Each structure stands twice: as structure tokens, then as C-alpha cells.
Amino acid sequence: MGHVAASGPQRRSRLRARLSIVSAVYLLLFIVSSVLAGLTVRSWNESVDERGTLRVMRDDVNALRLALGDQESGVIGHVSSGNGEFLERYRDGIVRETSALERLEPKADLVADAADDLDHVRATARSWRADAAEPQIDRRQRGTDVDPELVELGRVRFDEVRAALGDLAADVNAGVGDAEDRVSSVGRTAVTGMLTAFGAALACTVLAIWLFRRWVTKPLAEISGAARAITGGQLAAMPTFDTTEFGDVADAIDSMQRSLVDERDRAIRAYEGLEQSAVLALQVRSELAEERAVTPEGWSLATRLRAAHGFVAGDCYETGLIDQYTMYIVVIDVTGHGAKAALSALKAKAQLRSALRTGLSPGSALGWLAQERHDDAVDDFVTAFIAVVDVASGECRWANAGHPPALLVTDGSAHELPHTGPLIGPFDAPWSTETVAIPHGGVVVVYTDGLTEARGEDGSRLGEVRLHERLETIVGEHIGPDEIVESLIRMVDEFQVGTPTDDVTIVALARSAGTGRVPDEVAGDTETERRTTDRRRQVRSTLG
Amino acid sequence: MTGTDGALHITTSSSGLQLRGEIDAHSVTVLARHLDPLPGSSGDVVIDLSAVGFVDSSGLRVLVEAHQRAQAAMRRLVLSGSSRPVLRLLEISGLMEYLNVETGSETDRSDVGSSADSGAAGSGSADA
Numbered sequence: 001m002g003h004v005a006a007s008g009p010q011r012r013s014r015l016r017a018r019l020s021i022v023s024a025v026y027l028l029l030f031i032v033s034s035v036l037a038g039l040t041v042r043s044w045n046e047s048v049d050e051r052g053t054l055r056v057m058r059d060d061v062n063a064l065r066l067a068l069g070d071q072e073s074g075v076i077g078h079v080s081s082g083n084g085e086f087l088e089r090y091r092d093g094i095v096r097e098t099s100a101l102e103r104l105e106p107k108a109d110l111v112a113d114a115a116d117d118l119d120h121v122r123a124t125a126r127s128w129r130a131d132a133a134e135p136q137i138d139r140r141q142r143g144t145d146v147d148p149e150l151v152e153l154g155r156v157r158f159d160e161v162r163a164a165l166g167d168l169a170a171d172v173n174a175g176v177g178d179a180e181d182r183v184s185s186v187g188r189t190a191v192t193g194m195l196t197a198f199g200a201a202l203a204c205t206v207l208a209i210w211l212f213r214r215w216v217t218k219p220l221a222e223i224s225g226a227a228r229a230i231t232g233g234q235l236a237a238m239p240t241f242d243t244t245e246f247g248d249v250a251d252a253i254d255s256m257q258r259s260l261v262d263e264r265d266r267a268i269r270a271y272e273g274l275e276q277s278a279v280l281a282l283q284v285r286s287e288l289a290e291e292r293a294v295t296p297e298g299w300s301l302a303t304r305l306r307a308a309h310g311f312v313a314g315d316c317y318e319t320g321l322i323d324q325y326t327m328y329i330v331v332i333d334v335t336g337h338g339a340k341a342a343l344s345a346l347k348a349k350a351q352l353r354s355a356l357r358t359g360l361s362p363g364s365a366l367g368w369l370a371q372e373r374h375d376d377a378v379d380d381f382v383t384a385f386i387a388v389v390d391v392a393s394g395e396c397r398w399a400n401a402g403h404p405p406a407l408l409v410t411d412g413s414a415h416e417l418p419h420t421g422p423l424i425g426p427f428d429a430p431w432s433t434e435t436v437a438i439p440h441g442g443v444v445v446v447y448t449d450g451l452t453e454a455r456g457e458d459g460s461r462l463g464e465v466r467l468h469e470r471l472e473t474i475v476g477e478h479i480g481p482d483e484i485v486e487s488l489i490r491m492v493d494e495f496q497v498g499t500p501t502d503d504v505t506i507v508a509l510a511r512s513a514g515t516g517r518v519p520d521e522v523a524g525d526t527e528t529e530r531r532t533t534d535r536r537r538q539v540r541s542t543l544g
Numbered sequence: 545m546t547g548t549d550g551a552l553h554i555t556t557s558s559s560g561l562q563l564r565g566e567i568d569a570h571s572v573t574v575l576a577r578h579l580d581p582l583p584g585s586s587g588d589v590v591i592d593l594s595a596v597g598f599v600d601s602s603g604l605r606v607l608v609e610a611h612q613r614a615q616a617a618m619r620r621l622v623l624s625g626s627s628r629p630v631l632r633l634l635e636i637s638g639l640m641e642y643l644n645v646e647t648g649s650e651t652d653r654s655d656v657g658s659s660a661d662s663g664a665a666g667s668g669s670a671d672a
Contacts, residue, residue: 335605381605383637402637419638426608427642453600459551459566461598461629501569502600 015215015243022208029204033197040190047186051179053107057114058176060103061169067096068125068165072158075133079140079151087137097125111175117168124164128157219246227253275339287346289505292320296327296391298512302481304489306504308450314341315448315503316349327389328356329507333403333448335381335425344380348373352386362386362399363420363433370401370424370431381425385417385446387509394438394511399431404449407468410442412476414468417444440514443475443484450502451488456495466491481508554578560590560622567596567603575603579610582617589614594625599633611643620644 074090077083101122108115132154139146222239223246238254241247289305305315314334322328330352334345351372355365365386373382383403389396400406402423405416421431438444447467454462467488474487485506492504552571555562560583567575582589591607593599599607607623614621624646626634631647634640 333601335601381601381608383601400638402639404636419636422638422642423604426612427639429638429642449601453598459597464632 013243015245018211018215018243022211026204026208029200033200036193036197040186040193044183044186044190047179047182050110051176051183054110054172054176054179057104057107057110058169058172060100060107061165061172064097064100064104064121065165065169067093067100068121068161069093071097071125071129071133075136075154079136079146082140090133090137094129111171113171114168114175117164117171120164121161121168124157124161128154128161132157215243219243219250223249223253226250288316288342290316290318290320290349292318293327295319296321296324298514299327299389299391300481300510300512302485302506302508304485304504304506306450306489306500308500308503314345315450315505316342316345317446317505317507318349318353319507319509320353322356322388325391327391327509328353329387329389329444329446329509330356330384331403331406331446331448331505331507332382332384333503333505341380344378345382348382348384352384356386356388361433362388362397363431366399366401366421366424366431370429373424374428379425381423383423383448387417387444387446389438389444389509394440394442395435396438396444397433397435399433401431404447404452404464406444406446407471408436408438408442408444409471409475410439412472414471438509438511440511441478443471443481443508443510445471445484445488446505446507446509447488448503448505450500450504451492451506453502454492454496454500454504455498457497462492462495466495478513481510484508484510556583558584559587560584560592562592562595564595566598567606568598568600569602572600572602572606576606576609579606580613582610582613582619582621586619588620588622590622590624592624593630594627596630597627599630604633604637604639608639608643622646 071090071093074086074088074093077086078090101118104114104118108118132150136146136150136154139150219239219241222241226238238250238257241250288307289303291301291303295301301319303317303319305317307315315332317329317331319327319329330349332345332348332352334341334348348369351369352365355368356362360368366384369382369384373380382401384401385398385403385406386400387396387398387406396408398406398417399421400417400419401421402419405418407414407416409415415436417434417436420434421429452462452464452467456462470487470491471484474484479487485508488506489504492500552563552565552567552575554575555564556578561575561578563575565571589610591610607621611621622644623630623634626645626647631645634643634645
């Protein structure tokens, strides 16, 4: 299987070719096993046949022994008794001897020395009959006494026959033993061969299963895993395969995935286009960034809302008058961007405006907004900063729902106006109202986190420290709110690397430097004085 | 198991997540996936923020929502080892007293709470 592991330009090979090789190996193994099994069976048969022949031969040798024994006992019996039956046994023995010799003759080649042994038996038997047996029978039939010398000669001659028979029997028995050894040896070989073939088949099967998993099952699992990932909406890198068939499938799925992703991107772009145009319409109506009234005398205001994604914003702000003596600032940041966030922010803004106009304190307005959004099942999180400023006295009542602290900058130092309750959405909470005086020459700067979270080189953020330093520097120079906002926007642009990812909103409200005395008091407007005092009383009661 | 999205690396353990990097609009979706469903089946879910340098409002939202899911399941979501910028965001958002924040060895929770209080008191005295 060398070519399977081969890499380089011919990285892929056909799965069919690999499976064909595995099948061929299997077939070869089968053929070799069959041939070996056939040879073993034949060898077994041959050795069993030989053993059978030799066993028959051994029986024939016994028959020969009996035939010769009968001849001897026949002669002895006839000579001693003269009985014809003994003579009959002698003659019969000769016939059986001849027959046994005829049977043994053709098989003599099977056993070493057997042919010689046979010849020797035949010769000694013939010599015994000629020299001793026939003369004894002859004398007996003629009535002459058989002399003991002849009897003795007969015994000697027959002992020779017996010795020759013993040699023959020993050689034939040895042959039978050898044949039996061969049979059991062939049997052992057959068992070993069968076990080897079984082991080889098992190993080949395991190898084939492993290769099948590697070539077929695993790639299938990888492809289906990747396909599932695509179904889950993710871009999945297709696994690479070294078989052409799975490579083709992976390529097909990959191109399908690409076209799906292209389609999805087109759809997203189309959706974004719609979204942009929807919010464009909102922007034309200037609802996200709204200055609803002319700034009262003695105060100046500058605002800026720069959305991150074209015109899509989750930030919004509004400034306006509750009555001719009271100004308000609302800055809102809704989690997320796009038309949904913008609409959500607009609605929140309108709700806060209504709350403030009905006379709720900033903190209570936030509580009311939280309740309204809870009732409407809005799931966005909102941060908001509200300031309500008494135009005459500079008294500022404010509340902050998890929004970046607004800054009151006076005399070159920045004071934070931090949260008076958590951001609106996840938790049922109270929002308190705080009060701070804006002195002449003081500036309140409200901003959203897009300003301090602007991302610079090496991933650092602009941060509150830089903002404070910049404000403390420029407010000390007695410049107007327009220049302050401009300066902060410039700071973001200089710091930021790449496209902005969050909206930036800045509202700066400045109280004119005046003459060192409060102008309202100079004017001696008793009406204003009284109203301010009432307001203070009301604030204290709100704070409890 | 670990997951990576841009600058945020997430290591999951049976008791929570260990985060490294920044949680912003780009990386927040992968964090949201790791927190829904919450890791583990009972006990505290500990989010180790010691190696997180920045969390934006979308990241805060995912953490708050996980906190609410944990509460609903009678469990506690613990934000542990928050760095200074992360603590500052939690403080600005007014969420210190609503979330389970375990700070590092340098400052403990009551310190951070009192510094926020003193800030508020400071502005109050400026008013008076």
C-alpha cells in the first residue's frame, strides 16, 4: 500500500483503487490458503493409504508365519503319529505360504530390505522342505523309521526359517511405525497451517476494518460534522481528504458553503441598507440629536452626536426648557446600535421628557422610565444622565443611571457626577436625585462611553484620565462650549485608530463668567428668587 | 475546551470560565455562547476576569444576563479578580451592589463601594 502513504502532487488517490487493492489481497490470501489446504489433504491421504497398506503387509507376514508353522507341526505330527491329517496340514501350509508370498511380493518395495527378507524366507523354507521335511515324510510313508539325525536337521533348518521370518516381521513393523509417524506429522502440519490461515484472515480483517474506518467512516463523520456546523450558521473549514471521492464531496460542500455565506452576506447588506435608510429618515427629522429651545441668556450650549455605523445610533440626547426658568439635558445610551437601538433610545427620550415636564425629579423620571420599559417588556439596557438646571441660580439637579459620570469643570478642576442608581433594565432599583451648583464660568460636560472607550494604537483606550486632563486644561482657558466639544472630538480623532465602533455624544453646557456677582441677584428679580427657594425645598423633600 | 474570538480567549472549567483579552462588540457573541447555558450544573459560576483589560456595555449586558440566569437557577455568578478598568466600568454602571464581584487581593469589595460613596459625598458637599 505504498502509494497510499505517498504524498506530493498526487496527494489524492481513488478510494475505489484502494478498496480494489484490499479485495485483491483478500483474494490472494484465499487462493494461497486453498492450495495449501489441498496439498495438505492430499499428503494426509497418501500417508494414511500407505499406513493401511503396511498394516495389511504386517497381517500377510503373520499369515506366512502361520502357514510355515503349520507345515512344521504337520511334518512333526505326521512323522510321530502317521496320521494323514497332519500331512494334509503340511500340504495346506505350503499352499497358504505360496499365497502369502504372492501377496507380499508386490509390496516389498514399500519397506527397506523387505524384498531380501522375503527371498531369504522363501529360500530357507525351500531348503527346510527339501533337506528335512520331504525326506521324513517319504520315510514315514515307506514305513522306515526316521532317524534322529534327520529330525535334528529338520529342527536346525526350520530355525533358519524362523530367523528369516523374524527379520521380515521386524522390518515390516518398523515400516508400519514410520508410516504412523508420517501420518501424525502431516496431521500436525495441517493443524498449524489451519491456525496460520485463520490468524492471517483475522489480521487482514482487522486491517481492512481499520482502513475502512480511516478511508470511509471517518471522512463521512468529518463531512457531516462540517455540514452540521454550516447548518449552525458558522463558517466551517472543510477537512482535507486524501481520497478523490471524499475530496470531491468536501469540495462540493465547501463551494455550497461559500455560496451560502455569499447569499447570507448579500442579505445582511440588503438588510443593513434598509436599516440605514430607515434611520436616515429618523436622522433627517433630527430626533436623535435635538435642541428644542433657544438657550437662555447667560448660558451657552454645544452638542455633538457622532454615530458609529453611518447614521445608526444607540445614543441620543435632548436639551430644552421645562418652563422659561428651567432647562433640561437628557443623554441616553441604549446597548447596541442600529434602527432598533435608535428607536428604543428615541422612545426613552420622549418618556423622560414627559416625566420631567410633569414635574418629576430627574431620579423619579428614571424610575418611571424603568417602570415603563419593564411594562413594555423592552430588553435593552439603558444608561442615562439627566440634569435639570435652574437658569437663574445655576442650581443643577441631576440623576445618573449607570451612565459615565458627567463632569462639572470649574476653576480648572473636574468634579464627577457619578451614578445615583444602576443602569436601567436588569434590576429593580431606586434612582436618587442629587444637587450641585454650577458657578459662573463653570461647564457641565455630559458624554457617552464612545468617547472614553475610543480605541488607540496598541489597543489602549482613551480613558477618563485623558478626558479630565483635557477638560481641566481647556476650561481654564475660558473658551466656549463649542470649542470644548470641538476639542474633545479632535482628541478622539487623534487618538482613535481605525473606524469608530461606538457612538460618541458630547453635550457641554456653560454658564457665562459674569462679573463675579450673580446677575439675577443684581437684577433683584424677587419672582425668580422665590421660585428658586421653592425649588430647593422641593429638592430636599425629593431626597428625603 | 478553549474558544477564541479575536482578542478574547476563553478557557472553560467545570466551575466557570477564565477569560483573557477584551470583551467588546466583536468578542461578546462567543462569550454569550459560553454562558448560555451556564457552565456546570450547580454551585457558583466563577468568571475569572483577572486577565481582562476591557469590557464594554455589550459585554456588561452578557454578564448581567448570565447573572440573572444564575439567580433564576438558584446559583451565583461570581465575577472574580476584576482588573481596575473592569471594576471602574462596574462602578460607573452602578452594578457593584447588584452583581457578585470578588476583587483581587489589592482591593476588596467594601473598599470599592466606599470609594464610590465618597465620590458621591464629594459632589454633595460641593453642592452645600
